[in-house]
Amino acid sequence: MAGVELLFPEFLLATTALLLPGTYLLHRNAQLCGRLAVATLAVALGATWLQWFGSGAAVPATYFGHLEINLFSQLFKFAFLAIALGSGIVSLAYLGDLPHRPEFFTLLLTATLGMLIVASATDLLTLFIGIELAAFSSYALVAFQKHDDGSTEAGAKYLLIGAFSSALTLYGISLLYGLTGTLEIAAIAANDWGASFSGVLFVAILFIIGGLGFKVAAVPFHAWAPDVYQGAPTPVTAFLAAGSKAMGFVALLRIFVTALGPALAEWQMLLAIIAVLTMTVGNLAALRQQDIGRMLAYSSVAQAGYILAAFPVMTELALGGAIFHILVHAVMKGGAFVIVAAVGMAGLGYTVESYRGLAQRSPLLALTLTVCLLALVGIPPFGGFFSKFWLFYGIFQAAMAGQQWLLWLVIAGVLNSALSLFYYLRVIRNIYTEDSQGEARPFGGHTRYIALAVLLLLTLLIPLQYDSILMLCREAAASLL
Amino acid sequence: MKRFFALVLLLALLPAAAAETQTVTVSQSGDGSSYFFEPAVLQVAVGDTVIFVWQNGSHNVAQASDVEAVSYESGFRSGDPQAGGNWTLPAKYTAADGTLEYLCKPHVMMGMRGSIIVGSGAAPIPEMALSFGDFPWLSYLLLLPLLGALWCWGFRNHPGAPRIIALGTTAATLLLSIVIFMKAGSGSGYRLMEEYVWSSQFGVSLLLGVDGLSAPMVLLTGILGPLTVLFAWEERKRPALFFGLLLVMQTAMLGVFVTLDYFVFYLFWEVVLIPMFFLIAIWGGPARRYAAYKFFIYTFTASLVMLVGFMALYFESGAQSFSMIEIAKHSGSFAPIFQKWVFAALFVGFAVKMPMVPFHTWLPDAHVEAPTAGSIVLAGIMLKLGLYGLMRAALAPLPLGAEYFVPVMVALAIISIIYGAVLSLAQTDLKKLVAYSSISHMGIALLGVATLTELGMAGAVFMMFAHGLLSPAMFMIAGMLLHQVGTREIPKLGGLAQKQPYTAALVVIIFLGSLGLPGMAIFVAELAVFIAFFESHGYWLLLPIFGMVLTAGYHLWALQRSLFGPLSEQVDVTKVHEAPWYEQWPMFTIVALAILFGVLPRLLMAPVTVACYDILRLMGVA
Structure with a gap:
């Protein structure tokens, strides 16, 4: 089979995930297992990078009509592996000497494997299996601190709502199968829907939005996010907020843009309304949060709204901007949660007030968190500005070019950006203007490196190289359309 | 058939x-x-x-x-x-x-x-002369303060070092800005241009250049740099961060003045906010958090509206370039209705920054709470960004929109002049008085722009420069009084001239300069604007002239109550003495410069007039 080497990261992850429990039984060394998992993720990341850039543009390679490795999937495979690596490194220190760490890392690997499958799935069943693999692993990850009430409660909530949403998705997929007689995305896209409104198709779309809207925490399916983000171990929260959310968007892009693109009229207005609702409700709810995890969760809801706004537009630029924003959002939100984890580990707490005087405790963490938050608002010159600008410009362009009602999406997005400044500034103000009550605390070495990497990404790499990154994202978007 | x-x-x-x-x-x-x-x-x-x-x-x-x-x-x-x-x-x-x-x-x-x-007789869009320099002066101008900021941060554990580094960096920047002002000369078109392509697919590039409009602003930023640092010489609270932020801010403001690309313009425009937010929020007065919040959110929201305007310009021109020069060339193809909407969007962004009544409410709070150095930068340079942006980014591509909004601009300007002056008259806090007087003075500048004549616009730029010198001096006075007496409440002061005769002389000259004494820079600007306004709007001129009467009133009244008369007994005046060297010298320098440009306005008027004529030519008015 040609191009089988492109699946090396997937095979590597699967093998290590199977070997990890055995290794633990032989050596009884949990730390070793954790390091092995992190090393595996690093190797897989390196391999993806080499395959991507070493072989020029990735040759589209298909496997039995279920998986296809192309530019789009390579881009997201790279992102998922990087996110998993980051949260793996933080977990090494964060988990301390809790029991069952080998299982934690095994689950981290299988969750990542599920995401990789979603990134390259070309039929709905494979897509669904990937989502489920990632979801089941993360249910257990969320509830990992089993003696902590918050963590177990979050795990239970996540499991119940997750199972419900999976059922919805599956039902939607089955309706689509009934309508078209195929599960292959390309074949569904080739289906002629005709000009008239199809009630069954609309119901199928509703179910799929309900199911996947849960993954990306779109309003009104967002209620789980604050509880889970608050309760889960923070590295897992980072993994969910950055990785799982991006996976949801990959699935949404595959299904709506590629498979149901020709039936745009059925879902365009629906997604536009959901997008505006999501960003507005997310920002309004975030205004009043005292817990930083909940605040970031609601901000994550709002960001999902910005990204969803690109769907009804269906132009290459808007979708490219959305993909760019998905990736940058993973960096910003992941980075923010890594620092939240570090502050929590240092015993400072998880409320907005815990960040008083962080600048004196650790200038680097303070600066990185500030940059992440300002980037989330979309203030230049940080990375978030560029992705958000081109995302909104893509929508604006489509609005000026004909579909004038899309202008409302831009206006809503701009107003929401201004609104979101409020609650981010609250944290930033605490970091810099208040004096810390306690003494300096040690922050883990790993966290500092990740913080530095995030800082460099957001202030230097993304701003300076945004042209080429956005070009990649646009090509990826073009491969979807 | x-x-x-x-x-x-x-x-x-x-x-x-x-x-x-x-x-x-x-x-x-x-x-x-x-x-x-x-x-x-x-x-x-x-x-x-x-x-x-x-x-x-x-x-x-x-x-x-x-x-x-x-x-x-x-x-x-x-x-x-x-x-x-x-x-x-x-x-x-x-x-x-x-x-x-x-x-x-x-x-x-x-x-x-x-x-x-x-044909139809419409003049073709004139070609602006573009001259690319052989030495990247402007890049160095932008890099220098940024490097200084990093250097300051490197010395954060040495409390005495950052101020020396900051003084050295700003002095070097001043020299560079003088060189650039000289090299920009008074010819038409852009000089010392540099272009670094940033995004080829969208036509974004770091396009730098100066003309008669931006060169004076660069010079002003350069002059105020060392003065600000000197005035904050005794800053003891986290000096590395303080001076670092001042330097970052300088880079950002210079960036706004020298860039000719809408995308990068917006970038620098927003970057200005971040250091200013921290300057107010960390080193400010008692209500600093509220003021910093209000400042940031107010101006950020307005800038977003402006950003949508930039998007529209970029899209509608079809030039696939954010270059202001390129987009201005397409102004002929913009429909009148489009021009009106986009001009309105840009005007909101600029008017909040200026600030014009009714968008001015953030300014008094920000000024009163900001540390003196922050106020100097805020009043001296940041307020000028709004008018500069209006002239640079909005007029040339949107001539019909600008003409449509002339009555609105005139009305807002006159309201600002009178309302600002009336509010100043009612203030007891000296700093608040100066803050409101800024609104009044920027109203005069907007009035000049709204005439859409060479003289009026040149007067506006002159006002930006002159006010950029004298209003920081006024804030320095307020800061100095707070140091020495512990209050800025005018009714509590009195007779300070007895204790500090030399400083009082400086204060009197600065106050007189600020109220428009002939022979100092603000007078030239006011005269130019009023002549131009009389030519374009006739006897409506009486309204701003009435504002001038109020201006003289609140300046003189404040002066009389705080410096002269019997020595105050409400405050502890035993510690009042001559201002220290690091406060006296900046004030003296400003007085000297204000007199220099008041006596020899040609130094500035020559390049400014040409630049304003260029803008009018691009608009098709001249």
Whole structure:
């Protein structure tokens, strides 16, 4: 089979995930297992990078009509592996000497494997299996601190709502199968829907939005996010907020843009309304949060709204901007949660007030968190500005070019950006203007490196190289359309 | 029958289709009492041929730059004066819409001039002269303070080092800005240009350049840099961060002034907010958090509206470039309704920054709470960003929008002048008084821009510069009083001149300069704006003049109550003494500069006038 080497990261992850429990039984060394998992993720990341850039543009390679490795999937495979690596490194220190760490890392690997499958799935069943693999692993990850009430409660909530949403998705997929007689995305896209409104198709779309809207925490399916983000171990929260959310968007892009693109009229207005609702409700709810995890969760809801706004537009630029924003959002939100984890580990707490005087405790963490938050608002010159600008410009362009009602999406997005400044500034103000009550605390070495990497990404790499990154994202978007 | 109509149609269309030959007679009356071109105003279609035929006397035909020019500078010319014969105008001059002015060199004083209107007569967009420098002066200008900021941060554990580094960096920046001001000169077009492509797919590039509009602002930023650092010499609270932020801010403001690309302009525009937010929030007064919040959110929201305007300009021009020069070239294709909306969006962003009533409420809070150095930068440079942006980014591409909004701008300007002055009159806090007086002064500058004349706009830029010098001096006075007396409440002060005669002399000169004393810079600006406004709007001028009366009132009243009279007993005046060197010298420098530019306004007026003329040319007004 040609191009089988492109699946090396997937095979590597699967093998290590199977070997990890055995290794633990032989050596009884949990730390070793954790390091092995992190090393595996690093190797897989390196391999993806080499395959991507070493072989020029990735040759589209298909496997039995279920998986296809192309530019789009390579881009997201790279992102998922990087996110998993980051949260793996933080977990090494964060988990301390809790029991069952080998299982934690095994689950981290299988969750990542599920995401990789979603990134390259070309039929709905494979897509669904990937989502489920990632979801089941993360249910257990969320509830990992089993003696902590918050963590177990979050795990239970996540499991119940997750199972419900999976059922919805599956039902939607089955309706689509009934309508078209195929599960292959390309074949569904080739289906002629005709000009008239199809009630069954609309119901199928509703179910799929309900199911996947849960993954990306779109309003009104967002209620789980604050509880889970608050309760889960923070590295897992980072993994969910950055990785799982991006996976949801990959699935949404595959299904709506590629498979149901020709039936745009059925879902365009629906997604536009959901997008505006999501960003507005997310920002309004975030205004009043005292817990930083909940605040970031609601901000994550709002960001999902910005990204969803690109769907009804269906132009290459808007979708490219959305993909760019998905990736940058993973960096910003992941980075923010890594620092939240570090502050929590240092015993400072998880409320907005815990960040008083962080600048004196650790200038680097303070600066990185500030940059992440300002980037989330979309203030230049940080990375978030560029992705958000081109995302909104893509929508604006489509609005000026004909579909004038899309202008409302831009206006809503701009107003929401201004609104979101409020609650981010609250944290930033605490970091810099208040004096810390306690003494300096040690922050883990790993966290500092990740913080530095995030800082460099957001202030230097993304701003300076945004042209080429956005070009990649646009090509990826073009491969979807 | 059909054929007949076709023939008629053909005959009717024939003149339009074929290029015609038109004749202009070049002549004088036999007794030499009148000299003329016949017809004096010739209307031709695009592509027509124009032949000049000599009849009587010795003349020539030479292009003039406008209807008032009396000499030939460049363009077409028939040669030396000749008697008899004829001459054909080269075809390239009638190839596009436009108006050609010409004259006869020997007899121009006798009114021998004419014009040819080609096509619709709309003047083509003038080409701006672009000159790329051989040395990247502007990049160094932007990099230098940034490096200084990093350097300060490197010395964060040495409390004494950052201020010295900051002083050195700002002094070097001052030298660079003087060099740039000199090199920019007073010619038309952009100088010292540099271009670094950032995004080739969207046409974003770091396009730098200065002209007569930005060079004075660069100079102002350069001058205020070391003065700010000196005035904050005794800052003890986290000095590394403080001076680092001041330097970052300097880079950002210089960036706004020298960039010619909308995308990068917005970038620098927003970057200015971040250090300012921290300066207010960390080193500010008691209500600093509220003030910093209000400042950030107010200006950020307005800038977002402006950003949507930039998106619209970029999209509508179709130039696939964010370059201001490129987009201005497409202004002819923007529909009037589009221009109105986009101008409104940009104006919101700029008016909040200026700030104009009713968008001004963030300013008094920010000023009162900001540390003195922050106030200096805020009043001295940041308020100028709004007007600068209006002139640089909004006028040239949106001439019809600007004309439509002239009444609005005039109204807002006059309201700001009077309302700002009235509010100043009512203040007891000296710093708040100065803050409101800034609103009043920036109103005068907006009034100048709203005249859309060369003189008015030049006056506005002059006001930006002059106010940029004197209003920081006013804030320095407020800061100094707070240091020494512990309060800025004017009613509690009194008789301070007895304790500090030299400083009081400086204070008096600064106050008089700020109220518009002839011989100092603000007077020149006010005079220019008022003359231009009188020419364009007539006796409406009485309203801003009334504002000037109030201005004189609150300045003199505050001066009299705080410095003169019996020594105050409400506050502890035992510690009042002459201001220390690091406070006196900045004030003295500013007084000296204000007098210099007040006595020799030409230093600044020459480049500014040319730049304003360029903008008006781009707008098609001049």
